[in-house]
Amino acid sequence: MDYIELLSYYPMVHRDKLIYRYGTDAIRIGTDDTDVVQLNTGSEDIFSILKLMDGNHSVDDLLSMNTKLKIYDISAIIVKLFKVHALSILTKKLDSLTSGNRFKSDVTYYYSEGIDGYEILNKLARLKITIFGAGGGGSLIALQLANLGVGNIHIVDPDVISESNLNRQILFSAKDVGKLKVDAVKKYLSDRNPKINVTTSTRRIEGVTDAVKELSDADWAFCCIDEPPYIAQRTVNRACFSRNIPSLYGFTSRDSAKLMIVYPGKTGCVDCLLTNRDNLQFRKLIASFQNASFLPITPLIVPNMMLETAWITRRWLDELTKKASCVNTLLRFDFNKLKEEKFISFGRENECPTCGKECSSSKLWEIIQIKD
Ligand SMILES: [Zn+2]
Incomplete structure (x- = not known):
């Protein structure tokens, strides 16, 4: 995927993961001891961007909301979190992927498991x-x-x-x-x-x-x-x-x-x-x-x-x-x-x-x- 393509996707830090500051110079994503990913930065910009990676903002949206971060900064975070199943890259907004709120928890579970939640919910429905x-x-x-x-x-x-x-x-x-x-x-x-x-x-x-x-x-x-x-x-x-x-x-x-x-x-x-x-x-x-x-x-x-x-x-x-x-x-x-x-x-x-x-x-x- 190149940068231009990436712009139209919706990154989602898995919704069962907590995003928190760890001291002054690190940000952690995860909840249990076994699934924590650490970014060695104290940057307020990165912290706020991570919170906006909720599956409802495209990379393009993120860039326009934070003018200090460049596409390669955001891309690097996405790649790092994606590799450890802490983040999924959605092709549509999370809100449009589920009918109301009924299956939001299921979608979170599947994505967090490294499974395409949208695809599996559609498959189940059919x-x-x-x-x-x-x-x-x-x-x-x-x-x-x-x-x-x-x-x-x-x-x-x-x-x-x-x-x-x-x-x-x-x-x-x-x-x-x-x-x-x-x-x-x-x-x-x-x-x-x-x-x-x-x-x-x-x-x-x-x-x-x-x-x-x-x-x-x-x-x-x-x-x-x-x-x-x-x-x-x-x-x-x-x-x-x-x-x-x-x-x-x-x-x-x-x-x-x-x-x-x-x-x-x-x-x-x-x-x-x-x-x-x-x-x-x-x-x-x-x-x-x-x-x-x-x-x-x-x-x-x-x-x-x-x-x-x-x-x-x-x-x-x-x-x-x-x-x-x-x-x-x-x-x-x-x-x-x-x-x-x-x-x-x-x-x-x-x-x-x-x-x-x-x-x-x-x-x-x-x-x-x-x-x-
Ligand atoms: Zn047989």
């Missing part, structure tokens, strides 16, 4: 996410996606709210008992953000075709149903593979949550993971579960449910912002240690019945058979 399952996982994830600014959310769940859901599915109140979960989630989200487009479906996902019908225009699919075990995930995985849509899977047990993210044809998928784990013992275990006659109660308390959904949403956001990726891994979050662990590493399997090249003849696919 996204359409289909969420399969509006129980504890699906509803709390939907709430967080809505608050992150995801513009279009499609929620699929045939179930009605029962009293036993209320302990952990906090979007639902006592007067919602007997109502459809998708209707209650839609109302909750729309009340909080009228701009969001929430659509619903009560289709029960019994086969791949059912799941495909709920994926039209979707950019992402979140699978938050785990009944019947493996079959629900396999069904959504197959549907997403056929439509080339990235997908995310959340699983819960008493002591931990698990998460995996799939990019069809690029990373290992749900069936790749199952292929990777397939052996006699695994098949015996699954077959035994399927023959068990009792229906267990979900052993989940609300803090664990919130930890799980916050963890899943955050990992997905990391994926979207390219901050970190967790593909080809089944991640585990331990509710007791409050810690994330890599549970199983796997890759694309040649014998995967969904994305592999060779046909698998394992008995596993009969045990956890999915319908078209």
Whole structure:
């Protein structure tokens, strides 16, 4: 970028950083001990210019407001702060980048993380996410996606709210008992953000075709149903593979949550993971579960449910912002240690019945058979 180009940009010292004098001959930018940048100058001109670098003044504005500083002085400060992620260079005024004040804090967070906040907010607003399952996982994830600014959310769940859901599915109140979960989630989200487009479906996902019908225009699919075990995930995985849509899977047990993210044809998928784990013992275990006659109660308390959904949403956001990726891994979050662990590493399997090249003849696919 040359000086002429720089004139029309809006430098922004990240809004979570404090700008302060340190003694008489230094200015510091930052808050914590670990992120402080020091300029070795006591200049009043530089101090006041830094305060004007708020994302709403262009470099041209700054020069006209302070006649003592030259373009190369300002440029040197911008370069120094930009290199350590203390400053971003915006192409438009910060005030015009967010709709009102709703996402100002988010924009600050992203820029401060070295991510283009304007770009990511726009991306989120355009996204359409289909969420399969509006129980504890699906509803709390939907709430967080809505608050992150995801513009279009499609929620699929045939179930009605029962009293036993209320302990952990906090979007639902006592007067919602007997109502459809998708209707209650839609109302909750729309009340909080009228701009969001929430659509619903009560289709029960019994086969791949059912799941495909709920994926039209979707950019992402979140699978938050785990009944019947493996079959629900396999069904959504197959549907997403056929439509080339990235997908995310959340699983819960008493002591931990698990998460995996799939990019069809690029990373290992749900069936790749199952292929990777397939052996006699695994098949015996699954077959035994399927023959068990009792229906267990979900052993989940609300803090664990919130930890799980916050963890899943955050990992997905990391994926979207390219901050970190967790593909080809089944991640585990331990509710007791409050810690994330890599549970199983796997890759694309040649014998995967969904994305592999060779046909698998394992008995596993009969045990956890999915319908078209
Ligand atoms: Zn696969």
